[in-house]
Amino acid sequence: MGGDLIIENLVIRGLGPLTLTVPAGACVGLSGPSGIGKSSLLRAVVDMEPHEGRVRLGEVDRGALSAPEWRRMVGMLPSESIWWLDGVKEHFLAPDKVRPDVLGLREEVLAWPVKRLSSGERQRLSLLRLLDREPMALILDEPTANLDEASALQVEALILGYARERQAPVLWVGHGKEQLKRVAQRVVMLDATGALHDAGKGEGA
Numbered sequence: 001m002g003g004d005l006i007i008e009n010l011v012i013r014g015l016g017p018l019t020l021t022v023p024a025g026a027c028v029g030l031s032g033p034s035g036i037g038k039s040s041l042l043r044a045v046v047d048m049e050p051h052e053g054r055v056r057l058g059e060v061d062r063g064a065l066s067a068p069e070w071r072r073m074v075g076m077l078p079s080e081s082i083w084w085l086d087g088v089k090e091h092f093l094a095p096d097k098v099r100p101d102v103l104g105l106r107e108e109v110l111a112w113p114v115k116r117l118s119s120g121e122r123q124r125l126s127l128l129r130l131l132d133r134e135p136m137a138l139i140l141d142e143p144t145a146n147l148d149e150a151s152a153l154q155v156e157a158l159i160l161g162y163a164r165e166r167q168a169p170v171l172w173v174g175h176g177k178e179q180l181k182r183v184a185q186r187v188v189m190l191d192a193t194g195a196l197h198d199a200g201k202g203e204g205a
């Protein structure tokens with residue numbers, strides 16, 4: 001299982017049709033003006049937004065699986081994380097394997113109540129929580145929005161290491177052009193007319 005993430009003729013509330021392939025193990029950066037529909041596109045890929053069109057991961061078509069099964073394979077990091085239990089640790093499937101230190105967090109953060117977390121701690125822990133579920137593709141909505149530069153670099157390294165190791169495709173929405181060029185092999189722009197076009201090659205290879 002796994003493989004390329006293939007988005008074909010996606011139409012979301014009048015946006016599109018959008019077609020994009022994210023190759024296995026590669027990162028495609030997606031940028032564009034605020035409010036143009038980047039988050040909507042990501043949510044449609046994980047079937048959290050009504051849409052037309054087709055999404056596949058390798059040979060597996062979204063329509064062949066239930067929504068929970070699809071979202072286990074294609075994991076999304078929303079721009080604002082949701083926490084549904086009181087304690088941080090309770091949100092992890094394998095808390096003993098989690099390494100908060102790789103993102104500059106103290107070990108004891110897992111023992112904290114969620115309400116104690118800063119926005120940057122929430123953001124990093126929600127990424128660790130996503131990877132703890134071992135998805136085969138990553139859909140990331142501004143994963144470093146609340147972080148300082150040093151923490152952002154740690155997040156980049158963790159995501160790219162995961163993608164390389166698992167050959168997972170990564171679709172990364174961000175506003176920072178420098179960052180997208182650094183992490184992505186290809187950067188695409190969603191423009192004001194709702195069309196996707198290439199915004200240059202990234203350096204991240």
Ligand SMILES: Nc1ncnc2c1ncn2[C@@H]1O[C@H](COP(=O)(O)OP(=O)(O)OP(=O)(O)O)[C@@H](O)[C@H]1O
Nearest residue numbers: 013032033034035036037038039040041079173175
């Ligand atoms: N459920 C919804 N129903 C109707 N319109 C919506 C819905 N969700 C989002 N929108 C609208 O769709 C447009 C695109 O929103 P979206 O969050 O996808 O933009 P974005 O490109 O990710 O913006 P930003 O960069 O500011 O996060 C916005 O005008 C937003 O108000």
